[in-house]
Amino acid sequence: MSERYSFSLTTFSPSGKLVQIEYALAAVASGAPSVGIKAKDGVVLATEKKQKSILYDDTTIHKVEQITNNIGMVYSGMGPDYRVLVKAARKLAQQYQLTYSEDIPTVQLVQRVANVMQEYTQQGGVRPFGVSLLIAGWDVDEDRPYLYQCDPSGAYFAWKATAMGKNHTNGKTFLEKRYSEEVGLEDAVQTAILTLKESFEGQMTEDNIEIGICKKGSPFKRLTSSEVKDYLAQS
Amino acid sequence: MSIMSYNGGAIMAMRGKDCVAIAADRRFGIQAQTVSMDFDKIFEMGPRLYIGLAGLATDIQTVSERLKFRVNLYELRENRRIKPKTLLSVVSNLLYERRFGPYFIEPVIAGIDPLTLEPYVASCDLIGCPMVAKDFAVSGTCSEQMYGMCESLWVEDMTPDQLFEAISQALMNSVDRDALSGWGAIVHIIERDRVTTKTLKTRMD
Numbered sequence: 001m002s003e004r005y006s007f008s009l010t011t012f013s014p015s016g017k018l019v020q021i022e023y024a025l026a027a028v029a030s031g032a033p034s035v036g037i038k039a040k041d042g043v044v045l046a047t048e049k050k051q052k053s054i055l056y057d058d059t060t061i062h063k064v065e066q067i068t069n070n071i072g073m074v075y076s077g078m079g080p081d082y083r084v085l086v087k088a089a090r091k092l093a094q095q096y097q098l099t100y101s102e103d104i105p106t107v108q109l110v111q112r113v114a115n116v117m118q119e120y121t122q123q124g125g126v127r128p129f130g131v132s133l134l135i136a137g138w139d140v141d142e143d144r145p146y147l148y149q150c151d152p153s154g155a156y157f158a159w160k161a162t163a164m165g166k167n168h169t170n171g172k173t174f175l176e177k178r179y180s181e182e183v184g185l186e187d188a189v190q191t192a193i194l195t196l197k198e199s200f201e202g203q204m205t206e207d208n209i210e211i212g213i214c215k216k217g218s219p220f221k222r223l224t225s226s227e228v229k230d231y232l233a234q235s
Numbered sequence: 236m237s238i239m240s241y242n243g244g245a246i247m248a249m250r251g252k253d254c255v256a257i258a259a260d261r262r263f264g265i266q267a268q269t270v271s272m273d274f275d276k277i278f279e280m281g282p283r284l285y286i287g288l289a290g291l292a293t294d295i296q297t298v299s300e301r302l303k304f305r306v307n308l309y310e311l312r313e314n315r316r317i318k319p320k321t322l323l324s325v326v327s328n329l330l331y332e333r334r335f336g337p338y339f340i341e342p343v344i345a346g347i348d349p350l351t352l353e354p355y356v357a358s359c360d361l362i363g364c365p366m367v368a369k370d371f372a373v374s375g376t377c378s379e380q381m382y383g384m385c386e387s388l389w390v391e392d393m394t395p396d397q398l399f400e401a402i403s404q405a406l407m408n409s410v411d412r413d414a415l416s417g418w419g420a421i422v423h424i425i426e427r428d429r430v431t432t433k434t435l436k437t438r439m440d
Contacts, residue, residue, distance in 0.1 A: 101324035108313060141315075141350060 005125030020128055021121060024077075024152035027130035031076040033165040034063075035195045036134040037179070038147040039188035042215035043136035045074040046192040048165075048200065049210050064212035064222045068093045070138045071106055072212045072220035076165030077131035077152075085129060089113050106137030106146040110156050118154025128152040132164050136214045145214065161191075167199035174198050185215060193235050206232060238339045239290050239361075241266065243415025244276055245375030246287035247406050248345035248356045249389060250368070251398035254426045255354045257285050257345035258406045260375075260437075262418035263292055272418040272439070280306050281316050283425050284346030286326070289375035290361070291339035298338050302329060319346035319355035323365050330363030337361045341374040345425060352427050377413035384409050395424050399433070407437050 010020040034047035047063045063082075064074045067089045075082040092112045096104040113133065120126045133150040149164065150156045161179045163171025178191050189211060197204055206228040214220045223231075243264050248257040263274030277287040278299040286302065288295040305325055309317055317325070326342055343358045358372035359365050366372070370389050373381035384405035393401060403422055410416040420435040 099324065099328050100321050102321055105313065111312070 007124055008122050009125065009127055010121045018121060018153070021153045024128040024130050025132075028077040028132045028152065028164065029166070029168065031078070031131075031165045032063075033163060033167055033171060033196060033199050034074045034076045034134055035161075035163045035171060035175075035192045036074070036136055036147045036149075036159060037161040037175070037183075037188040037192050037195075038136075038145050038159070039183050039185040040181070041145070042138065042185040042188070042213060043145045043147050044185065044188045044192050044214075045072060045134055045136050045212040046189075046196055047074045047076070047210050048196055048208065050208050058207060062210065062222060064210045066212075066220045066222065067109065067135075068097075068103055068137075069219045070103060070140070070214060071109055071135065072137070072214055072222070073133050073135045074210070074212060075131045075133050076168075077129075081129045082131045082133070085113060085116070085131065085133060088116050089135075092116075103140065105139050105141065106135065106148065107139075109137070110135050110146075110148040110150060114150045114154045114156040117150060117152060121153060134162070134164065136212070137220070138214050138216050143216070145216075163195055170198055171195050185213065189213070189231050190235050193231060197235075204232060205229075236266075239341075240376045240415060242290070242292040243376045243413070244289045244292075244295075245373075245377050245381060245406065245410050245413065245416040246276060246289045246343045247371065247373045247375075247381055247385065247402060247409075248287065248343045248358075248368075249371040249385065249393075249398055249402045249405075250345075250354050250356045252392040252394060253347075253352070253354060254393075254395045254398055254424060255345040255347065255356055256395075256398045256402045256422060256424045257287050257343065258402050258420055258422040259287050259289075260406070260410045260416045260418065260420050261434075262416055264415060267414075269418060275421070277421065277423060278303070280322055281346065281349070283349065283427075283430065284317070284319055284322060285344070285423055285425065286322065287343045287345070287374070288340045289343070290341055294338040294340045298329070298340055298342070302326060305329065316349045318348050318350070319344055319357070320348075320367070322346070323357045323359070323367070327359055327363035327365045330359060330361060334362055343372045343374050345372075345423075347425055347427060354425075376415045377409045380409035380412045381405065395426055395431075399424050399431075403433075403435055407435060411438050
């Protein structure tokens with residue numbers, strides 16, 4: 001693929017924009033909503049996992065994925081593009097582990113993944129990824145949580161709380177009102193669920209959302225259906 | 236003729252209470268001929284982190300430079316000081332990359348962890364097998380003598396002054412029994428808040 005083209009398919013427009021990236025961001029903005037909230041003792045990632053038909057077996061497809069012991073991620077946008085990035089992120093994290101005998105710090109993983117995404121805006125024969133990622137991790141050395149967003153352009157942003165995908169502006173407005181730095185992880189999960197509910201059509205159940213939690217001292221974990229059900233019951 | 240004893244040299248590191256010390260001889264020779272008496276074999280990789288390299292002199296210089304390259308990039312990327320145990324992994328990786336055509340050096344690491352402030356002493360073989368020591372680590376043409384001296388003189392929880400005495404005596408008496416090591420010694424005592432460097436006058440032969 002790349003051997004055929006030596007020029008990039010992502011080229012500047014006269015106004016100085018890279019339209020392919022703009023279009024990629026449009027693909028993200030029309031994707032399923034996802035939310036990330038940083039709490040004092042951890043980070044929560046949540047996303048809508050609506051299936052187009054009840055015939056889908058949705059127990060095997062996952063949107064919230066673990067990358068290393070203490071880092072997880074979720075996306076809004078094109079699922080297949082996400083899978084490629086999950087694979088790349090996991091490999092990059094392991095390469096770090098092999099060289100330094102240490103878990104990769106969240107910031108370092110974010111930088112490496114963002115670099116991969118940037119390469120796809122400047123290399124021959126490829127198109128940008130049609131996903132924005134939310135990467136959440138607990139940094140053991142600094143003893144603090146991190147939440148980052150990675151965009152198709154390769155830009156990354158650290159957030160306290162954010163929403164992506166459909167209705168993300170409403171989601172962010174909701175979070176601006178609801179977010180507090182003092183909040184604990186349990187409350188953050190509830191806030192994440194409520195943020196998703198803002199743009200949710202129909203009844204929210206434990207099978208059409210996914211939640212992942214990154215807590216101090218324990219590995220990143222995608223919650224089981226029954227755990228999600230408990231949180232939904234409380235809200 | 237063994238490659239590891241072509242130039243000669245000796246490195247020693249010891250662990251104390253909230254401090255570490257690393258010492259080396261200063262001879263650079265080509266087999267029997269001594270060429271220089273101020274050849275540095277200990278290199279600073281961080282404010283409280285030193286690595287000493289014993290073995291072939293050209294590889295001592297190359298490895299110390301290439302290691303510094305990797306450490307510099309690490310610190311710029313990660314925006315933090317490298318920890319002693321991470322340095323051990325980097326050194327191990329660097330050496331194993333040349334598994335079938337190795338650098339002829341055996342490194343010794345001594346430092347204080349920047350976060351936990353724990354003293355740390357470790358060493359590797361020439362292909363990167365890491366070994367963390369709770370007491371001391373030695374490397375060089377008189378390693379047998381150094382093992383004997385360290386085993387006799389090292390005790391747990393030495394203060395910086397006691398550690399200086401112990402490592403100086405251990406190194407001096409070891410290199411005095413080795414034709415290829417000696418011609419002066421240099422000792423770095425690394426504490427939590429400072430590093431003291433002293434040169435020793437040994438038998439100049």
